[in-house]
Amino acid sequence: MEGVGRPDGDDAPGRCAYQGAPGAFSHEAVIDLRPWDEPVAYDSFEAAIAALKAGQVGCALIPVENTTIGRVEPAASLVETAGLTVVSEVWRPIRLALMAPAGARLGDVRxxxxxxxxxxxxTGALAALGIRPVEAFDTAGAARAVAEANDPARAAVAPARAAEVYELSILRNDIQDSADNRTRFVLLSA
Known part of the structure; x- marks a missing residue:
């Protein structure tokens, strides 16, 4: 997939904000779509957008819609009210993996x-496995927390790349309920 270029056509290295920890889907999107930029992580969509408005980064890549769940909130609402320019957008496939500490088995996970x-x-895949969902601030942040806890009863749902980053074992790939699961990302500039 081609990169999402800058509005002025200048693709010199810069800084691109995203929400999440290293290994998150938004991090992957920045690496894949803007390889010339330094990805800059923020804990919240609000912080990523604020960094762009303050000139700390040159752009922000934010997920706003998903084919399975619809609008990605609060990101979509924040983008609509931020007063920033949507430079471009791209739909990306989203493949979710269930990951846990090394040695954990699927039957261990609660x-x-x-x-x-x-x-x-x-939701369907987790229910079928008898696994209770627990909300976290981010996919890769959840993977990092599971790795730090090193508890075989705790797993994370995140991109496969997060398993590599946080040295977790993938117990099951492609646990998304839809085979055509995609997310629309928008590239914002000030």
Whole structure:
């Protein structure tokens, strides 16, 4: 997939804000779509947008819609009211993986932590596995917390790349309820 270029056509290295921890879907999107930019992580959509408005970054890549759950909130509402320019948009496939500390087995897992939007994309799969969803601020942040806890009863729902970043084992790939699960990201500039 091609990168999402700057409005002025200048693709010199810059800084691109995203919400989440390293390994999150938004982090992946920045790396894949804007490889010339330094990805800059923020804990919330509000903080990523505020950084753009303050000139701390040159752009922000924010998810606003998903084919399974609809609007990604609060991101979509924040984008609508931010007064920023939507430079471009792209739909990206979203594949969710269930991951846990090394040595954990699927039968050990009691809870799965993730961002509410990601949990909403795999409610059927988690219910079928008898796993209780637990909301976290971010997909990769949940993976990091599960790795730090090192509890085989706790898993995370996150991109497969997060398992590599946080040294977790993937117990099941493609746990999203829809085979055509995609998210629309918008590139914002001030």
């Amino acid at each position: 809870t799965a932590e993730s961002h509410p939007a990601a949990l909403g994309q795999c």
